[in-house]
Amino acid sequence: MRKTWATSSVDLHLDVAGPRVRAGLEAALRDAVRTGRLAAGTRLPSSRALAADLGIARNTVAEAFGQLVAEGWLTARQGSGTEVAGPPPVVGAAPAAGPPSGAGAEPNDDAGPADALTGIGRGGPRYQLRAGLPDLSSFPRSAWLAAARRALNAAPALALAYGDPRGRPELRRALAEYLARARGVRVSPDRIVVCNGFTQGLALLCQVLADRGAAAVAVEAYGLGVSMATLAAHRLTPALLPVDGGGAVLEGAADVPAMLLTPAHQFPLGPALAARRRAQAIRWAAATGGLVIEDDYDGEFRYDRQPVGALQALAPEHVVYAGTASKTLAPGLRLGWLVLPARLVRDVADAKALADAQTSSFEQLTLAEFIGSGGYDRHIRRSRLGYRRRRDRLVAELARRAPGVRLTGIAAGLHAVAELPAGLSEQDVTERAARRGLGVEGLGSYARGGHTRGPALVIGYAAPPEHAFTGALARLCATLADSEG
Numbered sequence: 001m002r003k004t005w006a007t008s009s010v011d012l013h014l015d016v017a018g019p020r021v022r023a024g025l026e027a028a029l030r031d032a033v034r035t036g037r038l039a040a041g042t043r044l045p046s047s048r049a050l051a052a053d054l055g056i057a058r059n060t061v062a063e064a065f066g067q068l069v070a071e072g073w074l075t076a077r078q079g080s081g082t083e084v085a086g087p088p089p090v091v092g093a094a095p096a097a098g099p100p101s102g103a104g105a106e107p108n109d110d111a112g113p114a115d116a117l118t119g120i121g122r123g124g125p126r127y128q129l130r131a132g133l134p135d136l137s138s139f140p141r142s143a144w145l146a147a148a149r150r151a152l153n154a155a156p157a158l159a160l161a162y163g164d165p166r167g168r169p170e171l172r173r174a175l176a177e178y179l180a181r182a183r184g185v186r187v188s189p190d191r192i193v194v195c196n197g198f199t200q201g202l203a204l205l206c207q208v209l210a211d212r213g214a215a216a217v218a219v220e221a222y223g224l225g226v227s228m229a230t231l232a233a234h235r236l237t238p239a240l241l242p243v244d245g246g247g248a249v250l251e252g253a254a255d256v257p258a259m260l261l262t263p264a265h266q267f268p269l270g271p272a273l274a275a276r277r278r279a280q281a282i283r284w285a286a287a288t289g290g291l292v293i294e295d296d297y298d299g300e301f302r303y304d305r306q307p308v309g310a311l312q313a314l315a316p317e318h319v320v321y322a323g324t325a326s327k328t329l330a331p332g333l334r335l336g337w338l339v340l341p342a343r344l345v346r347d348v349a350d351a352k353a354l355a356d357a358q359t360s361s362f363e364q365l366t367l368a369e370f371i372g373s374g375g376y377d378r379h380i381r382r383s384r385l386g387y388r389r390r391r392d393r394l395v396a397e398l399a400r401r402a403p404g405v406r407l408t409g410i411a412a413g414l415h416a417v418a419e420l421p422a423g424l425s426e427q428d429v430t431e432r433a434a435r436r437g438l439g440v441e442g443l444g445s446y447a448r449g450g451h452t453r454g455p456a457l458v459i460g461y462a463a464p465p466e467h468a469f470t471g472a473l474a475r476l477c478a479t480l481a482d483s484e485g
């Protein structure tokens with residue numbers, strides 16, 4: 001007897017096998033609980049409703065429920081019906097491996113390939129000062145939900161269909177207005193392709209470049225692991241550009257068809273690309289037909305002076321501007337955007353269509369509404385203020401507690417670089433930090449090719465929730481003070 005029952009809050013396919021109906025029903029329910037198909041707390045239909053669905057006597061169902069309550073699989077409470085209690089402990093068995101999948105497992109529990117790629121740890125120490133994350137606890141949940149509601153109410157039904165692979169026109173219009181105003185980008189909506197974060201944007205560009213015969217891309221010698229992995233996945237060889245106080249040293253890019261830069265705030269070392277190098281990059285692109293990919297991952301966060309405007313504005317036909325909501329809002333949104341030279345729009349849109357048709361219309365419409373209503377600017381301004389305060393506390397506390405440490409890259413962004421006194425090892429210091437319950441990474445983990453600089457930590461001061469920042473900072477200072485001896 002196979003039935004799908006949908007009379008109550010649950011919709012469950014139940015396979016009641018064998019001639020003995022009650023035993024079959026009990027076995028099917030036990031199995032559903034054991035395998036996690038029925039999660040703890042799930043409310044079951046009434047015995048009357050289930051009996052009607054299955055075409056069996058109500059008493060049979062009531063007796064089966066009674067038996068499973070007695071065995072501890074279900075709980076029955078006067079007035080609130082019958083609920084799944086979760087699997088009962090098995091005497092003599094090893095401790096349960098945890099709840100059935102999807103039933104309350106913490107997302108922090110396991111590390112996945114992303115850890116290796118991005119260096120963004122999941123789980124681990126109680127306090128985190130790893131680079132790469134904004135303060136996720138300050139995500140503007142109510143404002144975002146309100147924007148989602150307004151956006152969905154206003155959206156025509158067709159907005160929920162397949163659409164232009166470049167993205168929803170509402171979002172491309174809102175982004176064009178925002179990027180021109182806030183980052184100085186020269187942009188019109190038809191040049192934008194909305195993608196699932198910078199990571200996908202870079203993958204699409206790599207694909208188009210590789211299809212056009214590119215074999216190598218110049219990248220900064222320190223940077224994000226996932227970008228290198230994306231290049232490698234498209235069989236593009238990285239040509240490494242050294243980084244100094246003026247950002248990337250561009251001479252090494254002579255023979256490549258494209259270079260990937262973080263001009264506003266070199267990741268993770270921190271300098272802005274010097275004015276003469278910005279001009280040099282544009283001259284190179286104009287002379288060779290090469291492409292500059294501008295990763296503007298945290299351009300909104302600049303503290304001591306005016307934000308450095310987008311390099312793209314100097315030569316929109318030679319520079320791809322790439323932005324993301326991963327630092328301004330949350331990486332989990334997976335929203336990013338490319339502003340493309342005319343010659344790339346069609347190919348990148350085709351690559352996007354092939355990759356996944358389009359980015360979710362719901363998230364796009366919500367972000368469009370969030371930007372249009374001023375919520376995005378408000379959130380960024382509030383976050384900037386908060387991160388700036390944290391940065392100031394970091395500077396002050398380190399000067400006081402660990403004067404041998406030199407803090408650089410502090411003018412912008414969500415992280416700083418703490419140069420350690422010579423003789424200290426990054427591994428030793430990060431292990432000491434871990435013993436104090438603090439996760440922080442050495443600069444070496446961002447080195448591409450080889451780690452050629454002195455020992456340093458990359459401190460992502462934005463990452464902890466507000467209430468944990470003081471504790472994280474105290475642990476960092478204690479670790480550094482100890483290490484300095």
Ligand SMILES: Cc1ncc(COP(=O)(O)O)c(C=O)c1O
Binds near residue numbers: 133199323331
């Ligand atoms: C240098 C750099 N670029 C881009 C990103 C954002 O990537 P995505 O938009 O795929 O989340 C990050 C996030 O850590 C980053 O550090």
